[in-house]
Amino acid sequence: xxxxxxxxxxxxxxxxxxxxxxxxxxxxxxxxxxxxxxxxxxxxxxxxxxxxxxxxxxxxxxxxxxxxxxxxxxxxxxxxxxxxxxxxxxxxxxxxxxxxxxxxxxxxxxxxxxxxxxxxxxxxxxxxxxxxxxxxxxxxxxxxxxxxxxxxxxxxxxxxxxxxxxxxxxxxxxxxxxxxxxxxxxxxxxxxxxxxxxxxxxxxxxxxxxxxxxxxxxxxxxxxxxxxxxxxxxxxxxxxxxxxxxxxxxxxxxxxxxxxxxxxxxxxxxxxxxxxxxxxxxxxxxxxxxxxxxxxxxxxxxxxxxxxxxxxxxxxxxxxxxxxxxxxxxxxxxxxxxxxxxxxxxxxxxxxxxxxxxxxxxxxxxxxxxxxxxxxxxxxxxxxxxxxxxxxxxxxxxxxxxxxxxxxxxxxxxxxxxxxxxxxxxxxxxxxxxxxxxxxxxxxxxxxxxxxxxxxxxxxxxxxxxxxxxxxxxxxxxxxxxxxxxxxxxx
Amino acid sequence: xxxxxxxxxxxxxxxxxxxxxxxxxxxxxxxxxxxxxxxxxxxxxxxxxxxxxxxxxxxxxxxxxxxxxxxxxxxxxxxxxxxxxxxxxxxxxxxxxxxxxxxxxxxxxxxxxxxxxxxxxxxxxxxxxxxxxxxxxxxxxxxxxxxxxxxxxxxxxxxxxxxxxxxxxxxxxxxxxxxxxxxxxxxxxxxxxxxxxxxxxxxxxxxxxxxxxxxxxxxxxxxxxxxxxxxxxxxxxxxxxxxxxxxxxxxxxxxxxxxxxxxxxxxxxxxxxxxxxxxxxxxxxxxxxxxxxxxxxxxxxxxxxxxxxxxxxxxxxxxxxxxxxxxxxxxxxxxxxxxxxxxxxxxxxxxxxxxxxxxxxxxxxxxxxxxxxxxxxxxxxxxxxxxxxxxxxxxxxxxxxxxxxxxxxxxxxxxxxxxxxxxxxxxxxxxxxxxxxxxxxxxxxxxxxxxxxxxxxxxxxxxxxxxxxxxxxxxxxxxxxxxxxxxxxxxx
Numbered sequence: 001x002x003x004x005x006x007x008x009x010x011x012x013x014x015x016x017x018x019x020x021x022x023x024x025x026x027x028x029x030x031x032x033x034x035x036x037x038x039x040x041x042x043x044x045x046x047x048x049x050x051x052x053x054x055x056x057x058x059x060x061x062x063x064x065x066x067x068x069x070x071x072x073x074x075x076x077x078x079x080x081x082x083x084x085x086x087x088x089x090x091x092x093x094x095x096x097x098x099x100x101x102x103x104x105x106x107x108x109x110x111x112x113x114x115x116x117x118x119x120x121x122x123x124x125x126x127x128x129x130x131x132x133x134x135x136x137x138x139x140x141x142x143x144x145x146x147x148x149x150x151x152x153x154x155x156x157x158x159x160x161x162x163x164x165x166x167x168x169x170x171x172x173x174x175x176x177x178x179x180x181x182x183x184x185x186x187x188x189x190x191x192x193x194x195x196x197x198x199x200x201x202x203x204x205x206x207x208x209x210x211x212x213x214x215x216x217x218x219x220x221x222x223x224x225x226x227x228x229x230x231x232x233x234x235x236x237x238x239x240x241x242x243x244x245x246x247x248x249x250x251x252x253x254x255x256x257x258x259x260x261x262x263x264x265x266x267x268x269x270x271x272x273x274x275x276x277x278x279x280x281x282x283x284x285x286x287x288x289x290x291x292x293x294x295x296x297x298x299x300x301x302x303x304x305x306x307x308x309x310x311x312x313x314x315x316x317x318x319x320x321x322x323x324x325x326x327x328x329x330x331x332x333x334x335x336x337x338x339x340x341x342x343x344x345x346x347x348x349x350x351x352x353x354x355x356x357x358x359x360x361x362x363x364x365x366x367x368x369x370x371x372x373x374x375x376x377x378x379x380x381x382x383x384x385x386x387x388x389x390x391x392x393x394x395x396x397x398x399x400x401x402x403x404x405x406x407x408x409x410x411x412x413x414x415x416x417x418x419x420x421x422x423x424x425x426x427x428x429x430x431x432x433x434x435x436x437x438x439x440x441x442x443x444x445x446x447x448x449x450x451x452x453x454x455x456x457x458x459x460x461x462x463x464x465x466x467x468x469x470x471x472x473x474x475x476x477x478x479x480x481x482x483x484x485x486x487x488x489x490x491x
Numbered sequence: 492x493x494x495x496x497x498x499x500x501x502x503x504x505x506x507x508x509x510x511x512x513x514x515x516x517x518x519x520x521x522x523x524x525x526x527x528x529x530x531x532x533x534x535x536x537x538x539x540x541x542x543x544x545x546x547x548x549x550x551x552x553x554x555x556x557x558x559x560x561x562x563x564x565x566x567x568x569x570x571x572x573x574x575x576x577x578x579x580x581x582x583x584x585x586x587x588x589x590x591x592x593x594x595x596x597x598x599x600x601x602x603x604x605x606x607x608x609x610x611x612x613x614x615x616x617x618x619x620x621x622x623x624x625x626x627x628x629x630x631x632x633x634x635x636x637x638x639x640x641x642x643x644x645x646x647x648x649x650x651x652x653x654x655x656x657x658x659x660x661x662x663x664x665x666x667x668x669x670x671x672x673x674x675x676x677x678x679x680x681x682x683x684x685x686x687x688x689x690x691x692x693x694x695x696x697x698x699x700x701x702x703x704x705x706x707x708x709x710x711x712x713x714x715x716x717x718x719x720x721x722x723x724x725x726x727x728x729x730x731x732x733x734x735x736x737x738x739x740x741x742x743x744x745x746x747x748x749x750x751x752x753x754x755x756x757x758x759x760x761x762x763x764x765x766x767x768x769x770x771x772x773x774x775x776x777x778x779x780x781x782x783x784x785x786x787x788x789x790x791x792x793x794x795x796x797x798x799x800x801x802x803x804x805x806x807x808x809x810x811x812x813x814x815x816x817x818x819x820x821x822x823x824x825x826x827x828x829x830x831x832x833x834x835x836x837x838x839x840x841x842x843x844x845x846x847x848x849x850x851x852x853x854x855x856x857x858x859x860x861x862x863x864x865x866x867x868x869x870x871x872x873x874x875x876x877x878x879x880x881x882x883x884x885x886x887x888x889x890x891x892x893x894x895x896x897x898x899x900x901x902x903x904x905x906x907x908x909x910x911x912x913x914x915x916x917x918x919x920x921x922x923x924x925x926x927x928x929x930x931x932x933x934x935x936x937x938x939x940x941x942x943x944x945x946x947x948x949x950x951x952x953x954x955x956x957x958x959x960x961x962x963x964x965x966x967x968x969x970x971x972x973x974x975x976x977x978x979x980x981x982x983x
Contacts, residue, residue, distance in 0.1 A: 005506060079947050086539040104950070105541035255931065256837030260678030326541050403536070405948065416932035420842040442556075442951075446532045447544055 024071070030061060031068050031330050034091035035322075035337065036075035036084075037143075042291070042353050043072055046346065050337060053345050059336055068333045082106070085325065092328040093337050098132055098140040098321045099398040100405070108324040111138045113335035119342040124359050127317045130395040130482045141338040142319035144356025146286035147385035147393050148207055149315065150197065154301040156278040160184040164303045165282075167384050171215075171241060174308035178251035181281060196251040198271040198280040199258040200242070205415060206408045207316045208284060208307060210396065212238035215309035219483040220407060223464045223474055224457040225399035227440065230410065231433035237310075239418045239425035246419065254419065276300070287385060290354035290378065301377040304384035306392070312487065317393035320356065357385060397481045401440045401454060410435045529553055529957040535950030553957035562933075562941065563958070567965075569846065570937045574915040575810065576850040580857035581907055585900070587858045588866030591653050606645050614638040633681045653867075659859035668925040671852045675838035683835040690833040697833075702826040709822035713768060716815040717775050723748055723808045724779040730797055737794040740801030747805035748776060751812035795975075839927055845934045849922055862907050869903040870896070909973050916966045938962050 024032050037043055047070050054066040061067050073091050075081050078100065084090040085106035094101070101107050114120040119141045121129055132140045152164040161184065165177055178196040185194035200208055210220055218234030221227070229235075245251045253261075261274055272292055275283045282305070283289060293299045306315050322341060324334040340346050347363035350356060352372075358364050364386045371379050398404060413435075414428035423431070444451045460478040467474050479485050504511075530548055537544045557563050614634060643651045659667065674680050697705075727744050730736040736744075755769045838848040857863075873896055881891045919937030923929045929936035929944070936944075938958070946955030 001506075002502060082535070082950070083947065086535050086541070088540055103536050104539060106539070254837075255840035256677045259837075259840060260676055403949070412930075413932050416842075416930055420931055422842055422932060438560075443534070443537075446534045446547075447537045449544060450537070 024069075028069055029063075030066070031333060032071055033068050033093060033328075033330055033334055033337070034071050034073045035093040035095075036073045036081055036091035037095040037322075038320075039074040040291075040355065042349075042355050045353070046349060047072060049345055049349055050340050053340050053343055054336065056345075068330070068336070070337065085327070088327050090325045090327065092325055092330055092334045094323050094325055095143060095320050096140075096323055097404070098323055099130075099134065100403055101323060102134055102139050103400065103403060106326050107139045108326045108328070108331050108334075109137045109139065110141070110324055110335060110338060111136075113324075113332070113338065114138050114141070117335055117339035117342075119339050123342040124319075125317065125361055125389050125393075127389060127393045127395055127482075128319055130398060131317075131319055132321060134398075134400070140321035140323040141341050142359035143322050143341055144288070144350055145317065145319045145359055145389060146288070146356050147315050147317050147388045148204065148211075148284060148286055149307065149385055149388070150282040150305045151275075151285055151289060151381070152282045152303045152305065153275055153278060153280075154303055156185075156194075156281045156300075157181070159278065164301075165305045167303075167305050168313065169305060169308045171212075171308045171310055175245070175249060175251070178245070179249055182250055185281070192250055192257070193279065195253050195257075195280050196282060197245075198275065198283045198285075199253050199255070200284060201255075202412075203408065204284050206411055207318075207396070209235065209238050209242070209411050209415070211307045211314060211316055212241055212310075214314045214394070214483055214487075215307070215312050217310075217312050217487065219397055219481055219487075220411070221397045221399055221481055222461060223479045223481050223484045224461040225397060225480050226401060226454060226457045226461055228407070228410075228433045228436035230414075230436065231430045233429075235411070235414075235432070236425040236429035239414060239428060242415065243418055243425065286356060287354055287382070288356045290375075294354065294375065299375070299377050302381050304381045306384075306388060313392050314483075314486075315388050315393050317389050317395050319359065357389070361386070361389070394486050395482050397483055399440070401443055401450060402436060406436055406439045525956040525959060528953050529960050531953045533951075533953040535952060549953075553954050554961065557954065557957055557961060563938075565933060566936050566938050566941045569933075569935065570916060570919065570939075572846055573850055573853065573919060573937065574912065576853055577908070577911045577915055578807070578810065580854050581862065581904065581911065583854055583858045584860065584862035584907075585866050585904075587656055587863045588870055591649060591656060591863070591867055592870045593649075607642055610638060610641055610645075656859045656863060659856045660861060660864075664921050665925050667856070668852075668922060672839070672926055675848055677835065677837045677840070680838075682838070686835045690835065694829060694833045697825065697829045705822045705825045709819045712815055712819040712822060713771075716812060716819070717772065719808060719811055719815065720748060720772060720775045721779060723805065724776055726804065727801065728779070730801070735797045736801055737796035737798065739794045740796065740798040743798065744801045744805040745776065747802070747809045748812070749773075750809055751816055752776070754813075755816065840931055842931050842934050845927055845931060849926070849935055852922070857911075862911070865903050865907055866900065869900050873899045905973075909970055912969055912973065913966055916962060916969070 020026065035043075035047070050070055051066045054060065054068070055064070059067050070093075075084070075091065075094070078097060081090060081094055081096060082101065082104060085094070085101065086104055090106065094107075096107075098107065111120075120138065121133065124132075124142055125145060128142060128145065132138055132142065150165075154164040157164045160181060162177075162181060165174075169177070181196050182192070182194065186192045213220060213234040216234035216237050218229055218232055220230055220235060222229050242252075246254050261270070261279065271280060271283055271285075272289055274280045276293070276296065290302075293302070306313065322338055324331050324338070328334055342360055344363065347358040347360050348368070350358045351363060351369045358369070363369065364382075369386075370382045372382075396404065410432040414423070414425075414432040417423040417428045417431075418425050444454055457480070464474040464478050473488050474484065476485065476489055479488070530550060530553070532538075532547045532549050532552075538546050640651075640655055643655075674682050677683055723744075727736065727741065731741060752769055752772045755772075756766070836844040839845050877895050877899075878891055881895050886894065917939055919935070920939040920943055923935045923937065923940045924943075927935045929940050939962075942955050942958050942962070945951045945958060
């Protein structure tokens with residue numbers, strides 16, 4: 001028995017040794033880097049392009065081969081990536097929500113690398129500054145850029161004798177057209193089967209609510225990002241608007257109506273299938289939806305409209321960002337990948353594959369982007385989000401005192417309470433504000449350094465509040481919220 | 492000799508060491524560590540290997556904060572609501588076990604052929620009827636499968652049924668949740684398609700009736716509710732008179748009996764009638780208490796005498812009270828519902844239906860779970876001599892079950908009850924994550940899901956640990972209570 005036991009121990013040790021020596025890192029001549037990203041098939045092509053770029057830019061070893069090997073890790077949800085990050089085992093390059101990850105301290109400051117390899121803020125849209133920079137330090141570079149908008153299937157509108165909507169519309173114009181469309185599209189049907197717009201959930205709902213609130217002249221956070229302003233009227237109005245669209249005008253399906261469609265997902269989600277089947281005339285989505293649309297034999301003609309607005313037209317600019325893990329042993333090599341994202345090779349790939357908009361705006365100016373030869377059905381659509389990115393787009397405001405997931409939770413709960421007739425919009429908005437402010441206080445309680453920063457910001461906020469009382473414009477140097485900067489100084 | 496013993500001991504320990512080390516590393520250490528964590532302010536966004544913020548010891552702050560948040564109480568209520576399905580699930584699994592304990596195989600060849608023909612005819616007719624109301628292919632599939640199971644059982648007998656009934660237990664959880672999401676589809680789901688024609692039938696019957704019929708039914712329901720309360724109080728009083736019930740049982744019984752009455756103001760939507768009903772029911776409970784005060788004052792031997800019986804009775808009556816209140820409310824709203832057309836609810840997306848829908852799914856799962864298997868094993872151990880003796884004494888089937896079988900199942904039922912309560916308090920994460928994401932508006936978020944949200948969603952490991960330990964304390968208290976009084980109930 002003793003021999004068997006000792007034998008087992010030896011066998012385990014030998015297996016461990018074999019596993020250790022057979023690991024990729026032990027067999028490769030060059031350092032292996034991992035890129036944690038989404039499971040999009042285009043990523044393989046992008047890795048190959050990266051190798052080409054490395055060779056072209058002389059980042060090679062003595063054998064003329066690329067100085068690194070990049071492996072894909074389809075890492076899944078942000079929570080998992082965060083846990084890997086704080087545990088010290090994350091990939092070298094991560095596609096992530098930069099500000100959420102930066103709060104954890106797991107992202108490397110890439111400001112110096114950006115200067116060295118030319119992938120600073122000047123290589124992308126200025127509106128993305130709050131997304132990739134905090135306290136004048138850069139933490140990422142965009143892989144693609146998106147302006148969420150409403151994408152229309154022109155064939156669906158044509159089917160019911162209507163024109164696809166223009167790019168600009170107020171809430172009233174949106175509702176007028178929606179009522180007419182749903183009336184025509186559901187004529188003679190026992191139950192409503194066709195909707196003006198796809199349903200909202202998760203981050204899309206969150207962003208639409210932000211945009212609608214902003215269109216009424218308010219953000220969800222105050223000027224210094226120290227408190228929520230969800231209870232100041234605009235958010236409640238946005239909830240009323242969505243309730244009206246869903247339950248009174250039936251322009252968008254309720255949760256039950258959307259779950260009753262027997263359709264499965266795929267890249268782009270179940271909504272895209274229903275958009276193609278002309279059950280939804282419009283989708284609340286970004287340019288990446290063209291990836292799947294282009295798989296069709298005869299894709300329908302599409303056009304793009306901004307979110308409708310009350311009095312201040314705006315839209316949200318966002319990006320899928322690549323960041324370098326603070327715990328990576330190969331930060332300098334990983335920085336090369338970020339430089340690649342700013343290159344013509346990568347940007348042209350984004351243009352061709354429709355994986356969102358190119359991170360570098362200069363590549364979105366040519367005909368190759370605006371009028372792709374093979375896809376005439378898309379002509380006229382591509383310019384709209386880019387134009388918005390240069391004009392009306394504002395990034396999401398991110399507070400250092402509370403994570404955006406808390407806002408998302410508070411706002412979606414308020415939305416569900418209102419949609420289920422469990423609360424009035426005003427009550428739900430108050431509860432949401434209370435919840436967020438409570439979370440801010442919890443974070444301050446846990447962190448003395450955050451508390452210090454908070455009291456500095458509160459001084460600024462007091463000054464701003466005083467200025468507002470005196471009917472003056474708040475001083476620009478005190479404002480951290482990108483919406484307030486744009487609203488007060490750049491509209 | 493001593494050396495030999497020592498060497499044997501060392502060898503034994505060496506053999507055991509991998510297991511001991513694994514247990515210490517992966518069970519004992521995390522457990523002890525989580526206690527320590529619960530008294531700190533460990534927040535992953537502030538305290539991790541890349542941050543310099545120092546960890547602080549904050550004593551019982553996490554526990555105090557937790558008990559002061561609305562969320563904790565809301566999710567605790569959700570968890571307890573789901574647990575109200577436990578008695579039903581135990582009854583369901585006992586019923587399934589009793590079915591599976593009888594030999595259902597048809598041995599006669601001719602009879603078997605007839606059975607198959609009849610089954611096929613019934614299935615064919617059902618499908619033909621249903622096809623007239625435009626059902627989904629999923630419904631056909633389910634009908635077909637049920638038919639096939641039935642026929643399989645005819646050939647294979649009890650073994651086939653036992654295997655099929657146990658299937659929910661060894662089917663992967665998430666896969667069954669996705670299947671149930673399909674079943675709950677408000678448009679094409681088989682449940683909706685099965686219920687909608689029935690509701691249409693009820694609608695056509697109820698539509699011509701005057702509203703007063705439903706109000707009369709509502710009145711009857713509340714009268715019956717009053718009667719149930721009156722009887723409940725009387726039984727308790729009788730136990731007290733007979734010195735079978737201590738003070739603890741008496742107080743707990745009145746607490747459980749009164750809970751539904753306290754819920755009336757927030758539940759019943761019309762204020763005047765709701766107030767009147769609340770007052771009337773309180774009068775019944777406390778009127779009976781005052782009228783029979785002398786008999787209540789009778790001293791039992793100790794405060795916990797008959798506690799198990801009293802809790803069982805009053806909890807059962809509490810569930811019945813809730814059912815009757817719900818039925819009364821339904822009757823009150825029925826004329827309006829009929830006017831709008833009776834439709835199946837949006838099972839998972841409607842706030843008030845999401846919880847019962849998930850409970851219903853849990854009921855299905857528990858029927859085919861280890862509970863059923865345990866009951867099956869216990870039933871096979873019931874002494875046939877006792878049953879035969881009861882038969883000779885002229886007992887009918889119900890009497891045989893109540894007086895012979897059920898008492899012998901008491902130890903197993905007690906064990907199942909404890910396990911179900913523990914599982915119920917710790918459960919709900921997988922279902923909520925896969926089916927509803929805890930919504931709508933937190934309706935299906937349980938304490939376990941809340942632990943996950945706080946720990947891995949918000950990064951507040953300390954807070955999540957404190958929450959876990961509070962959960963542990965609740966489970967421990969309930970289990971102790973069950974053990975202390977339920978065990979005596981079993982032995983009695």
